[in-house]
Amino acid sequence: MSRKTRNDESNEPTAPFWMLTYGDVMTLLLSFFVLLLSFSSVQEAKFHQAVGALQAALGVLNSSDAVFETPASTGDKPLEDIPLVEDRMKEVADAMAAIDSLDSGVDVIPTSEGYAIRMSSPVLFDLASAELKPEGRAILAKVAGTLRPTGDNIRVEGHTDNVPIHTAKFPSNWELSTARALSVLKFLNANGIAPTRLSAVGYGEFRPLVDNNTQAHRDVNRRVEIYVNTRHTDLNSSASDSELMWR
Numbered sequence: 001m002s003r004k005t006r007n008d009e010s011n012e013p014t015a016p017f018w019m020l021t022y023g024d025v026m027t028l029l030l031s032f033f034v035l036l037l038s039f040s041s042v043q044e045a046k047f048h049q050a051v052g053a054l055q056a057a058l059g060v061l062n063s064s065d066a067v068f069e070t071p072a073s074t075g076d077k078p079l080e081d082i083p084l085v086e087d088r089m090k091e092v093a094d095a096m097a098a099i100d101s102l103d104s105g106v107d108v109i110p111t112s113e114g115y116a117i118r119m120s121s122p123v124l125f126d127l128a129s130a131e132l133k134p135e136g137r138a139i140l141a142k143v144a145g146t147l148r149p150t151g152d153n154i155r156v157e158g159h160t161d162n163v164p165i166h167t168a169k170f171p172s173n174w175e176l177s178t179a180r181a182l183s184v185l186k187f188l189n190a191n192g193i194a195p196t197r198l199s200a201v202g203y204g205e206f207r208p209l210v211d212n213n214t215q216a217h218r219d220v221n222r223r224v225e226i227y228v229n230t231r232h233t234d235l236n237s238s239a240s241d242s243e244l245m246w247r
Contacts, residue, residue, distance in 0.1 A: 085230055088150065089115045095142040106139065114152065114230035117143060121160070121180070121222035128165055130179035132187060140184060143226065144191035153229040154188065155199045156181045161218035162205040178202025184224055 089108045092115075096106045105123040109116045124136035132140070147154060158177035170176040181200040189195050205212070208221040 085110065085114055088146070088228070088230065092117055092143065092146050095146050096139070099138060099142060111227065114228045116228065117226040119224050119226075120219060121224065122219060124184070124224055125180055128167065128170070128176070130170075130176060130183050132183055137187065140187050141191060144188050144193055147188070147226075147228065148192045150228075150230075151197070153197050153199075154193065155201065155227040155229070156184045156188070157225040157227065158182075158184075158200070158202040159207055159221060159223050159225070160205050161221045162208070162212040163218065173204035174202055176202075177204050180224055184226070188226075 089110065093108050096108075105120040107118045109118055119136075119139065123139065124132055126133060158179070158181035160173040160177045162173075165171075165173055165176055170179065178200070179202070181202050185198050185200040189198055205221070208217075209223075210217045210220050212218050212221060
């Protein structure tokens, strides 16, 4: 019987042959996933760059609050500090609380541009009328006193319920809501707020807060809202659905 030499033993394979194929496959798979990862990283970087540029162009966020770091746009005006907006809201709320005859009907609401003052229509106007009531004038005088020194831009919105109106003066709720907004605007202007800061719009019954299925809900929808822009830019949006109430 022949005996294996030391050289013959050193030439024997140390692992099964299928391990070579398996190792090649694992190497190829690893390379493939590394390649995919590199592609996804490139796309993510481009996505971050695109979103950051869009935020800067639209002024969606202040540069310090942006999700992605972007160069500050020189044309954008930064948001006021939140504590300052809260202080202004509290000033309005305190002014409303100082009116003895006012039990409810006025809310101060934070918005993305600053805050809004929401007043139910019965507080300011009689039914189907755009003439300010005496108590409504007292409320708006307090509001004007808080808004006058700020320099903030102001938009007045008029809203009604869905009960139709057909009079010679107000053929529809659009005319009524617009006339009410203009009455408030003119009062603010007469009480020292520059006309360049003021604008007005009437939405009729088409932007209700709640369904017009009860008298209580219709009272809620009949309202005037004063939107205050603490950024001193043009106002073009209403308060969000997720707004918080400050009574």
